[in-house]
Amino acid sequence: MFNFQNLHSQYIDGIWREGDSSLQMENKNPFNGETLASYQAANIKDIDRAYQATKKAQKDWEVISPTVQREILEKVVYVIEENHEAIAQIITKEIGGTRLKAEFEIGLVKNMLKEVATFPLRMEGKILPSVTEGKENRVYRVPVGVVGVISPFNFPFFLSMKSVAPALAAGNGVVLKPHEHTVITGGTMIAKIFEEAGLPKGLLNVVTTEISEIGDAFVEHPIPKSISFTGSTQVGRHIGSVAGRHLKEVHLELGGNSALIVLDDADIDLAVSAAVFSRFTHQGQICMSANRIIIHETIYDNFVEKFLAKVSELTCGDPSDEKTIIGPLINEKQVETTSKLIEAGINEGANPLIKGEIRGNVVEPVVFGNVTKNMKIAKEEIFAPVVSLIKAASDQEIIEIVNDTTYGLSGAVHTENIERGAQLAKQMETGMIHINDGTINDEPNVAFGGMKNSGVGRLNGEWSLDAFTTTKWISIQHNRKQFPYS
Known part of the structure; x- marks a missing residue:
């Protein structure tokens, strides 16, 4: 069963370990101030280890049979169901979520996982006609490679999974940094769920730390090609700026009014x-x-x-x-x-x-x-x-x-x-x-995202598949081509 004693460390390259930082972090119950766990934070070296492990594991994951990938994602739902009560209690104790909120969040996660479990068999490409005689154009949908995910404290289980699960389902590796106040619900608990579901070691890494300890290293690291952030507009604007300087794709789900x-x-x-x-x-x-x-x-x-x-x-x-x-x-x-x-x-x-x-x-x-x-x-x-x-x-x-x-x-x-x-x-x-409904809605197959200062990009369903993949054009010239000179 999941508990605060076995979920408070770093999860790097398939190993549960303490971070190398000298910074001691505490995880507290927001209602009564009870210390739930204490642990050593990750530092910049830990960030590098996590990304290196993910890059290595992703190459193998990308070519695994899509049916195997789907089976693992389907098993994640089973693991959640088997640990439903423990997960609900963690949501209550770590983030102050009521029972109603815990049930709501767990339901959102399960529905989303059932949708992304279809992704491995939706990585289809196209064969397109060419203006050149004898040429065949093939367009493949391929993973972006490694995705860095930064999640918030309010719905950490769902909002972490919302990027982690579709990114993995599309063939990527992921490094996840949860909010420092919800390291378990938004981070290490997710690592444990995927571990029990049989996800290959090293493919998903979780680093728990303070921004004061790592600065912009999580975003600036050269390995991740895409950064997915959910949080405040102020922080999102900064992350978008840093990612832009390093020519990384960025997906931002930000504040609202x-x-x-x-x-x-x-x-x-x-x-x-x-x-x-x-x-x-x-x-x-x-x-x-x-x-x-x-x-x-x-x-x-x-x-x-x-x-x-x-x-x-x-x-x-x-x-x-x-x-x-x-x-x-x-x-x-x-x-x-x-x-x-x-x-x-x-x-x-x-x-x-x-x-x-x-x-x-x-x-x-x-x-x-x-x-x-x-x-x-x-x-x-x-x-x-x-x-x-x-x-x-x-x-x-x-x-x-x-x-x-x-x-x-x-x-x-x-x-x-x-x-x-x-x-x-x-x-x-x-x-x-x-x-004739409320403002709080999220469905796994419908585009989710904002305008203006509320975000950049869309997630869920085919939009998540687009977000965490790219297209590659491979052309084949079947006839001998005549060039204008040489």
């Missing part, structure tokens, strides 16, 4: 339920969370009354209690940032219709009314159970408010008129919009 729109003909009860789920799931620590709820003025009071009643019922506290809906934020830094944003909202004139207390890392719900689009709380991504209610007089004003942000990840529109909702969705500068 998603809006859930409630039109005057909406099913208000449905919209309220969708809004509560979209804002408060996992304490609002989801890039797709609805930071802003934009409501048509004619139904504003009715919506707000029902919304406040539903929010008031949410239970907060210990995530190990199955009745808890809102657990802790990941660390004190996030709590401090949230506290400052709440004060900024009040100072700018927003009305705190509900203002919960802060107990340790648990931030109780905060609902602001009278919010305008120029307030800080409406402009910035808030990774916490804090939401802004904004009133709008028309569809045109709604679109202006929605698009008045540097982000563009997800969104939702509630209306009885589906085509009205679809027309509004087309005008939203947002990568994903869901009609």
Whole structure:
């Protein structure tokens, strides 16, 4: 069974070992501060060992029978199912995820794995006609080689797997660096799952460390041809810049400031339920969370009354209690940032219709009314159970408010008129919009990604296959060719 005692080391070249850094790291429960594990961090030499091992193993993996590759990926799902309870407990203890969140995340991972298990048999190529007589053009889909993956703390199991699994399924090797606060859920637990599923040693390596210890070495290393990062826009912009200087392909899933729109003909009860789920799931620590709820003025009071009643019922506290809906934020830094944003909202004139207390890392719900689009709380991504209610007089004003942000990840529109909702969705500068649903959606076969400062590239299904492969043109001149000179 997976536990914190056997999953806190580095996993390099198929060996569980401590890092060579002198930096001692601790993994703590965000709810009660309990130390779950301590370990030696990886240093730059460890990063190099990991990439070298991956490069060597990838050459063999690339030519293994696709049916063998598929069998290993299918077995990963079996390993997860066999360890379901242990995984759920790790999600709760390491990241403060409630039981609901743990089940949700595990389900996302399994669905995604079932999709990518088809990749080995989808590495098809093409034979294309030529303008030259006697020539045959073959276009092959091939792995990029080695992929570096950097994952965040909020949905670490899923968001690590979302790049790791499709990259492996497309024939690549992977080095994974999870967030320092979720090294097990987002890193070493994944290595253990693939190890038990029979993945060849050295193909997947996991290094756990602090950026202060390795700087940009993970991205700058010459071996990885592609870098996949999920996290904040600020960090993503830096990683994109570093990768660009080294001519590496980069895939960035970044922050969001998603809006859930409630039109005057909406099913208000449905919209309220969708809004509560979209804002408060996992304490609002989801890039797709609805930071802003934009409501048509004619139904504003009715919506707000029902919304406040539903929010008031949410239970907060210990995530190990199955009745808890809102657990802790990941660390004190996030709590401090949230506290400052709440004060900024009040100072700018927003009305705190509900203002919960802060107990340790648990931030109780905060609902602001009278919010305008120029307030800080409406402009910035808030990774916490804090939401802004904004009133709008028309569809045109709604679109202006929605698009008045540097982000563009997800969104939702509630209306009885589906085509009205679809027309509004087309005008939203947002990568994903869901009609009569919440803002939090991810399906394994549908393109996922944002616009503007919310990311670069798309993942899931055929888009993940494209992301982690490249094409190679091989031409064959069957007839003797005449050249213009020589």
